[in-house]
Amino acid sequence: MQMSSINSTVRLTHVPSRAILLGSLLGALLSGIVAMQVFLYFKLYSDDPLRFRGLVLFIWLLDILHTAMACASNWSYLIAHFGDDNVADSIMWPTAVTVALTAFITFFVQSFFAYRIFTLSKNWFITLPIGILTTARLAAALVSTSKMIELGHFSEFVHSIGWVFTMGLSLATTVDVMVTFTLCWYLNKSRTGFQSMEAIVDSIILYTIETNSLTCITTAISLICWISMPRNLIFLGLHFGISKLYANTLLATLNARKALRGRSESTRNLSEYSLSLVAQNHGPGFIRRLESSPPRGTQSLTKTVQIRVEETVQHHVDASYLEPKSFAEGRNGDK
Incomplete structure (x- = not known):
């Protein structure tokens, strides 16, 4: 009887912990792909402008720090507080920090795509709203992180200021849609009528849709899980993978240049x-x-x-x- 009670308590307590564990494992896998792409980038594009190389290195360091915080979250939930009935509602500070790190990676990657849009369009009326929304997403995530650390419990966070986290995920999804649509629009306008040129433009448009839609869909699913069932932390497990997807999108975009040149x-x-x-x-x-x-x-x-x-x-x-x-x-x- 006592053993059955312990097992039921463990199952109830660690439903959120399983979501964090699975999200961390997926994030670690994606982080390995990020490292591989970084190695490939510096091997193939060692003569790139300093701003590109600095951006890649900075994104990689943020990704490594994010993975370390995710591992620390697993330690807190699964080992340090194993069997604690209150752990499911607790917000560990490494978990809160991952939200800010994800926002920083998202900010720099979306800013890179905004820069590409501006160089293609030379139109501030298109680029400026994207930059404003990207900055607002970062600000919302930083507010969410500070409040998570201050309140320390998901129930209090959802009740008092959960709408800020909702706004941050919504803005990230909106910017992804805007970036994808705008890039495809200007790429389509660059068509010249030559058959082989058309094939390359079609490939770039398809590649743009595939890479940006992956981050958009994942962020949207995390938003839905956050709104509908915030207490089981499935949204957080997905959130662990969002930063990795953004980092891979940036690196895959830069590394694809060799294929186009070929x-x-x-x-x-x-x-x-x-x-x-x-x-x-x-x-x-x-x-x-x-x-x-x-x-x-x-x-x-x-x-x-x-x-x-x-x-x-x-x-x-x-x-x-x-x-x-x-x-x-x-x-x-x-x-």
Whole structure:
């Protein structure tokens, strides 16, 4: 009888702890992927601008600290307070700190995407609202963290200031939707009509939707769990993984540049090979003669050669898409 009572108490007490444990394990797995992507970034892009390298290193350090706080939360819930009937409602300070760390990572990643949007659009009326909402999300998370530490119990936090945490998750989801829609809009406007260029733009749009929608969906599910069932801490287990998803989104975006350049190089090599065949078959000065005074019957060939050269330029510019300044300058130069 006594053993049954102990087992029921343990099961009741540690329902929230299981959510935190599973969330921490998932977060640790995603953190390993973050570390792998950081290693890949510094190996492939050691010549990147200092601001990009500094951002990647800073995000990595925040991610490591977040993982350490998640592990400390597990220690508090599962070991230090094992069997404590009040632990389910208690907010440990490492758990509260993870909320602030998630907000900081979210802030820097969303600011990076806002910067990309501005370099593409040169429009403050689009970029400024995203920046304001991102900053408001960070402020809401910092207020939530301070109140969690001050109150120390989820029941009191939900009753007194839980709406601030709700606002923070809502703002994060809203910004993700705005960033995804805006990037896809301007990418779609950058189409030139060339078939191979269209394929690359389609790939970038699909990649943008996939990476940003993952963070958006996870944040939305965490918000729903927070509103509907805050006491079982499922929302917190999901929240542990949100920061990792944002970090992976940033790193995957930066690391994808090699693949885009590879596609551009293959197209350029094909164009150069076609031009070399023309020169071999008709003589080295044939193309120059076509440009100066094309004879009758060679107009279609001249047009074909010119189109291939234009495609090479367009692909070379688009290969640097993830370096927004170069992409924007390339588009303006083409015009």
